[in-house]
Amino acid sequence: MAPSMESQQLEGPLNNNANASANVVLADEVPHKSRVTVVGSGNWGSVASKLIASNTQKINSFHDEVRMWVFEETLPSGEKLAEENVKYLPGIKLPKNVVADPDLEHAVRDANMLVFVTPHQFMEGICKRLVGKIRKDAVAISLIKGMEVKREGPCMICTLISKILGISCVLMGANIANEFSEATVGYREDKEIAEKWVRLFNTPYFMVSTVEDVEGVELCGTRKNVVALAAGCNNEDWLERDEGLLKLLFPSVKDNTFFESCEVADLITTCLGGRNRRCADAFARNGGKRSFDELEAEMLQGQKLQGVSTAKEVYEVLHHRGWLELFPLFATVHEICSGRLAPSTIVEYTEHSARLPLLESSAHLN
Numbered sequence: 405m406a407p408s409m410e411s412q413q414l415e416g417p418l419n420n421n422a423n424a425s426a427n428v429v430l431a432d433e434v435p436h437k438s439r440v441t442v443v444g445s446g447n448w449g450s451v452a453s454k455l456i457a458s459n460t461q462k463i464n465s466f467h468d469e470v471r472m473w474v475f476e477e478t479l480p481s482g483e484k485l486a487e488e489n490v491k492y493l494p495g496i497k498l499p500k501n502v503v504a505d506p507d508l509e510h511a512v513r514d515a516n517m518l519v520f521v522t523p524h525q526f527m528e529g530i531c532k533r534l535v536g537k538i539r540k541d542a543v544a545i546s547l548i549k550g551m552e553v554k555r556e557g558p559c560m561i562c563t564l565i566s567k568i569l570g571i572s573c574v575l576m577g578a579n580i581a582n583e584f585s586e587a588t589v590g591y592r593e594d595k596e597i598a599e600k601w602v603r604l605f606n607t608p609y610f611m612v613s614t615v616e617d618v619e620g621v622e623l624c625g626t627r628k629n630v631v632a633l634a635a636g637c638n639n640e641d642w643l644e645r646d647e648g649l650l651k652l653l654f655p656s657v658k659d660n661t662f663f664e665s666c667e668v669a670d671l672i673t674t675c676l677g678g679r680n681r682r683c684a685d686a687f688a689r690n691g692g693k694r695s696f697d698e699l700e701a702e703m704l705q706g707q708k709l710q711g712v713s714t715a716k717e718v719y720e721v722l723h724h725r726g727w728l729e730l731f732p733l734f735a736t737v738h739e740i741c742s743g744r745l746a747p748s749t750i751v752e753y754t755e756h757s758a759r760l761p762l763l764e765s766s767a768h769l770n
């Protein structure tokens with residue numbers, strides 16, 4: 405499909421402006437301006453695009469246009485998602501400079517700033533498709549909360565993006581799509597790039613800070629989805645933050661990261677009102693008789709739960725390293741999600757007393 409035919413500008417339900425991209429100035433015509441593509445158009449992906457597009461309109465160093473890759477779906481009505489994006493962010497107007505593009509390779513082609521925001525289970529495939537298809541000077545940021553488990557151990561999504569595409573930063577924080585408020589950018593060494601991401605995302609109603617700790621920021625975002633499942637199953641200890649696990653997995657994780665938005669603020673936000681919490685609450689009310697898959701399909705209408713697969717991934721890491729007894733909350737959540745334990749088991753969860761001393765002498769576990 406030619407670019408002018410495959411791209412549609414969005415407003416509310418999307419505007420069908422098939423000529424939108426014909427009016428766009430190409431990146432190489434104005435080389436000093438950064439061009440942004442958002443890879444993902446779910447609940448958070450759509451909100452992130454809106455947020456970014458409000459800044460690219462105002463800040464001269466960015467091109468106005470924000471391209472948003474839409475995973476094409478046909479709705480029950482027969483409409484294509486890229487033509488009518490009412491599924492993941494109904495009732496919210498997206499600025500006219502957000503351009504939906506169902507062709508992944510085309511969507512990223514001109515961008516030198518890539519924002520990855522899809523459910524984590526799709527990222528490996530997406531990255532592989534993008535090898536050799538992105539600009540050489542492109543930088544990327546991941547807004548994705550989750551991880552993959554490889555034979556050699558846990559692989560954070562940011563690392564996956566870095567390994568396959570050679571680029572990366574992360575942004576996590578107390579941000580539920582419809583109530584977003586703040587976030588933390590985790591970066592590795594290059595503060596200048598981190599500050600560029602801050603300029604792209606920061607608004608008076610979405611405050612963004614930086615911390616030099618990619619793994620810490622990302623692990624906070626990943627871990628809290630599992631804790632939110634425990635909260636939904638009525639666990640009253642959910643505010644108990646297991647920073648010990650984060651440091652055991654990645655000793656480079658910094659203590660000061662735990663004071664940023666990506667940690668306790670996000671934990672509280674998600675445990676009080678996120679999708680993981682709501683679905684776990686329904687799961688527990690049904691006594692575990694309806695599966696998470698069933699509840700996800702019914703309650704989220706196409707949006708994805710990250711916590712259940714993350715709980716499994718965390719469990720595999722704990723099992724592989726012989727740490728299951730050290731982290732009973734995480735182990736129990738997976739046992740509940742997979743139907744081996746009743747949801748009420750989570751109430752009986754108690755802190756493992758041996759854990760704290762063990763953390764101080766954790767070197768032998770790595």
Ligand SMILES: NC(=O)c1ccc[n+]([C@@H]2O[C@H](COP(=O)([O-])OP(=O)(O)OC[C@H]3O[C@@H](n4cnc5c(N)ncnc54)[C@H](O)[C@@H]3O)[C@@H](O)[C@H]2O)c1
Nearest residue numbers: 445446447448449475521522523526548549580581707708
């Ligand atoms: N929603 C939030 O409040 C929120 C906030 C912060 C971070 N996040 C994180 O953002 C990431 C994306 O979540 P979201 O809320 O934008 O998405 P979502 O759960 O609302 O939507 C699912 C998305 O996946 C797409 N999809 C379905 N099948 C696919 C496939 N085979 N390949 C690629 N894409 C496919 C759908 O089209 C849709 O865009 C997740 O990691 C999530 O944890 C979400």
Ligand SMILES: O=P(O)(O)OC[C@H](O)CO
Nearest residue numbers: 577579580674678679680
């Ligand atoms: O709605 P959840 O449970 O996927 O959580 C959304 C975000 O991760 C909150 O930061």
